[in-house]
Amino acid sequence: MNRWKSAIVLLGGAAATTAACLFAEPALAGMVLMATVFCAAFTKPIIGNTQVPVNAGISVDEVRRYRLQHSGSTISEAAAAVARR
Known part of the structure; x- marks a missing residue:
């Protein structure tokens, strides 16, 4: 659900x-x-309670690309995934 x-x-x-x-x-x-x-x-x-590092240097374009590749993910989930890379 x-x-x-x-x-x-x-x-x-x-x-x-x-x-x-x-x-x-x-x-x-x-x-x-x-x-x-x-x-x-x-x-x-x-x-949700997704933790995103404060000074991760996350690019908006990278987050947007991640969300396009992984439909259904939230912005905070995408930012956390990009920060882990």
């Missing part, structure tokens, strides 16, 4: 929990909340 799908699932789960709490029984809201927490715990993080 990519980052956008997991974000949509988590936001949808939060909305469904709120709706179930307002319009249905608390037991249903609790089950929806548990499912949302389960998805949040076992999916890929929405916000």
Whole structure:
């Protein structure tokens, strides 16, 4: 599951929990909340924590080329990969 799908699932789960709490029984809201927490715990993080060296001398063109070659990579992942070279 990519980052956008997991974000949509988590936001949808939060909305469904709120709706179930307002319009249905608390037991249903609790089950929806548990499912949302389960998805949040076992999916890929929405916000990454890729470490990029501060004074790595990274070129914007190199990062752009890396992202073109490796589709789906984030800017911080590409910068970290270029810095390791």
